[in-house]
Amino acid sequence: MAPRNTEQRTRDVRQKLRNEVDLWVASAGGEGDAYLVPLSFYWDGARLILATPANSRTARNLRRAGEARLALGTTRDVVILEGPVTFITRDVIDDALATAHAQKTGFNPRQITEEYVYIQVIPQMIQAWREADELSGRFVMRDGRWLVGDGENGDAMDTIAAVPAGQSA
Amino acid sequence: MAPRNTEQRTRDVRQKLRNEVDLWVASAGGEGDAYLVPLSFYWDGARLILATPANSRTARNLRRAGEARLALGTTRDVVILEGPVTFITRDVIDDALATAHAQKTGFNPRQITEEYVYIQVIPQMIQAWREADELSGRFVMRDGRWLVGDGENGDAMDTIAAVPAGQSA
Numbered sequence: 284m285a286p287r288n289t290e291q292r293t294r295d296v297r298q299k300l301r302n303e304v305d306l307w308v309a310s311a312g313g314e315g316d317a318y319l320v321p322l323s324f325y326w327d328g329a330r331l332i333l334a335t336p337a338n339s340r341t342a343r344n345l346r347r348a349g350e351a352r353l354a355l356g357t358t359r360d361v362v363i364l365e366g367p368v369t370f371i372t373r374d375v376i377d378d379a380l381a382t383a384h385a386q387k388t389g390f391n392p393r394q395i396t397e398e399y400v401y402i403q404v405i406p407q408m409i410q411a412w413r414e415a416d417e418l419s420g421r422f423v424m425r426d427g428r429w430l431v432g433d434g435e436n437g438d439a440m441d442t443i444a445a446v447p448a449g450q451s452a
Numbered sequence: 453m454a455p456r457n458t459e460q461r462t463r464d465v466r467q468k469l470r471n472e473v474d475l476w477v478a479s480a481g482g483e484g485d486a487y488l489v490p491l492s493f494y495w496d497g498a499r500l501i502l503a504t505p506a507n508s509r510t511a512r513n514l515r516r517a518g519e520a521r522l523a524l525g526t527t528r529d530v531v532i533l534e535g536p537v538t539f540i541t542r543d544v545i546d547d548a549l550a551t552a553h554a555q556k557t558g559f560n561p562r563q564i565t566e567e568y569v570y571i572q573v574i575p576q577m578i579q580a581w582r583e584a585d586e587l588s589g590r591f592v593m594r595d596g597r598w599l600v601g602d603g604e605n606g607d608a609m610d611t612i613a614a615v616p617a618g619q620s621a
Contacts, residue, residue, distance in 0.1 A: 304527075305527030305528065306527065307476055307488065307523060307527065309478040309480075309486040309487065309488035310486050311478075311480030311481075311484040311485065311486040312480075312484055313483070313484045314482075314484065315480040315481055315482045315483065315484055315513070315517055316480065317478040317479050317480040317487075317513070317517065317520075317521050318478065318486075318521060319476065319488065319521045319522075319523050319532070320532075321523075321527035321528075321530055344484070344486070347484065348484055348485070348486065351486075352486050352487060352488045354476060354488050354490075357526070358473075358474030358475065358476065358490035359474065359490075361490055363488070363489075390584075
């Protein structure tokens, strides 16, 4: 199978962001002790919303670092995302956003006795690759901008499907 | 589906270690900047062998930290491992081990122009869970010891299959 072009990778990334339920969250303490857990997420087209106990190791690490590195998909169909994190407490999160998160992930952090916190990640860098032959050209977003199409808008993005393969939009 | 007992999880973990080709490697720099990549690995029954460019960010992070946190499988069928890392240069690695690694992973770091290094991880802690109902009882190894069976020896381990479910060996 030939390496995917940026258009195809972008479509695949957006599809994964819509359809996948979990991702891997890497984080680290201030002394460089790495941590890694899977968490569920909701993607609203521009940001990912995670939720985790407010005092969990991941929450503490991300609060300190201020940014997250996330991985979606499998080790042979990788999507890597990096971006700054914003913590949103349960009492101030937008109700529609929290509802969408609960519907997508199947759990509602607002109904859990333990204190949970929402974590918003706005990706600034996204890479997508399958095998070694796709390492070249793996960036689909840099500096918060999709390299192809208007990634901020799902409808605009869908028009990319009409672009012939190999032809840059 | 009922939560798996420790015997079943241990069997599943060992099967994944034998059969999976890649895992997720979390690492961090000395200032707590987390990193995450997929790498291929070989499991010889007691240790994992990875290989990566000697000057890659993962190699530099792991060399500094001296230990790794790894994840196998999917976000809904998780195996998490932690253990100390040892770096083994290409000129001193055991030939049979390097050959087994190449056969398993499909690439031979000894034949690559760029300087690669092997990284040995001897797990001291292993957890396995699928869904939230399996978070309890997720440890299958602590302090380098399998909680059930003789994990150092694949043959001994196989006898666990004869232990009735729910009955601890």
